[in-house]
Amino acid sequence: MERRALLAAGLAAPALLSGVAGEAIAQPPAPVQPDANQAPGYYRFRVGPHLMTMVYDGQAIRPDPTQGFVRNATPEQVASSMRAQGMDPSRLLNPFTIPVLRTPQATVMFDTGNGPQTAADSRIGQLPANLAAAGIDPASVDIVVFTHFHGDHIGGLLDGSGGAAFPRARIVVPEKEWAFWMDEGQASRAPEAMRPAFANVRRRFAPYEARIERVGDGAEILPGLRAMDTPGHTPGHTSYHLSDGSAQLMICGDLTSRPEFNLTNPGWHVIFDTDPVMAEATRRRVFDRAAADRIRCVGYHWPFPANGYVVKDGSGYRLAPADWSSVL
Numbered sequence: 247m248e249r250r251a252l253l254a255a256g257l258a259a260p261a262l263l264s265g266v267a268g269e270a271i272a273q274p275p276a277p278v279q280p281d282a283n284q285a286p287g288y289y290r291f292r293v294g295p296h297l298m299t300m301v302y303d304g305q306a307i308r309p310d311p312t313q314g315f316v317r318n319a320t321p322e323q324v325a326s327s328m329r330a331q332g333m334d335p336s337r338l339l340n341p342f343t344i345p346v347l348r349t350p351q352a353t354v355m356f357d358t359g360n361g362p363q364t365a366a367d368s369r370i371g372q373l374p375a376n377l378a379a380a381g382i383d384p385a386s387v388d389i390v391v392f393t394h395f396h397g398d399h400i401g402g403l404l405d406g407s408g409g410a411a412f413p414r415a416r417i418v419v420p421e422k423e424w425a426f427w428m429d430e431g432q433a434s435r436a437p438e439a440m441r442p443a444f445a446n447v448r449r450r451f452a453p454y455e456a457r458i459e460r461v462g463d464g465a466e467i468l469p470g471l472r473a474m475d476t477p478g479h480t481p482g483h484t485s486y487h488l489s490d491g492s493a494q495l496m497i498c499g500d501l502t503s504r505p506e507f508n509l510t511n512p513g514w515h516v517i518f519d520t521d522p523v524m525a526e527a528t529r530r531r532v533f534d535r536a537a538a539d540r541i542r543c544v545g546y547h548w549p550f551p552a553n554g555y556v557v558k559d560g561s562g563y564r565l566a567p568a569d570w571s572s573v574l
């Protein structure tokens with residue numbers, strides 16, 4: 247083949263072009279289809295008659311998770327566990343996926359993602375675009391339910407102009423979580439680094455003041471959908487259990503960080519857990535049950551589509567990720 251034909255066929259790599267003096271100059275290969283986009287970030291499955299849509303908000307990158315991210319493991323232990331699971335220990339990808347449930351009674355969203363971002367190249371804040379791709383209008387959301395009030399879960403309450411992103415939704419919050427973050431004493435005693443988080447909670451919920459409903463352990467949000475007190479990650483962290491006959495689902499929230507961290511190593515105390523000892527006890531209690539009863543689970547920081555079955559594996563657990571299915 248002529249060199250031109252090879253180039254046209256994309257077979258001449260790396261491309262060596264002749265310089266003016268005839269010497270070869272290496273050119274980096276041009277990316278194939280540089281304007282290509284990923285497929286829209288949503289994934290569906292059914293729980294009994296209910297339809298669950300997992301909607302992707304993007305992922306953050308944490309550099310060097312071997313340093314200070316896990317309180318009770320050495321950098322060597324973290325790096326070796328990550329390597330054993332095929333991960334690059336120099337960075338941690340932290341994904342965010344928001345479950346949206348359609349039941350015969352209502353459309354319910356669990357947490358709201360990071361919210362609108364100003365940087366054009368941001369890797370997070372993709373929830374609105376992916377909701378649109380999934381055909382879910384924020385104005386059609388009847389209830390927004392919260393697992394807890396960290397910024398990556400409440401950011402999406404506000405739209406880009408600072409107004410309510412969900413114009414007609416009831417807002418359901420765990421009463422213990424609300425009590426903690428809204429307590430002026432807690433806010434004023436909080437270490438300097440925590441103060442912005444308290445201010446953020448007040449700002450995000452402000453436009454919804456008249457429609458906030460506080461619920462406790464066991465509260466029924468809708469027929470078959472109940473709150474489960476799962477404290478530790480935050481004081482009022484709450485998961486949700488959906489059941490319809492034999493179909494069951496647990497919306498876990500932040501019972502774990504990535505599965506490779508806190509399912510593989512349920513005893514690892516990650517810095518975001520407010521009470522790591524309680525978080526570990528809660529994690530083991532819930533995942534022992536999910537594994538024994540084979541309850542499908544969704545996890546907010548699990549790799550997209552962030553759901554599957556948790557199985558016991560040695561002294562920890564492993565996520566058996568859900569299959570893609572074109573049949574609902």
Ligand SMILES: [Zn+2]
Binds near residue numbers: 396399546547
């Ligand atoms: Zn989180």
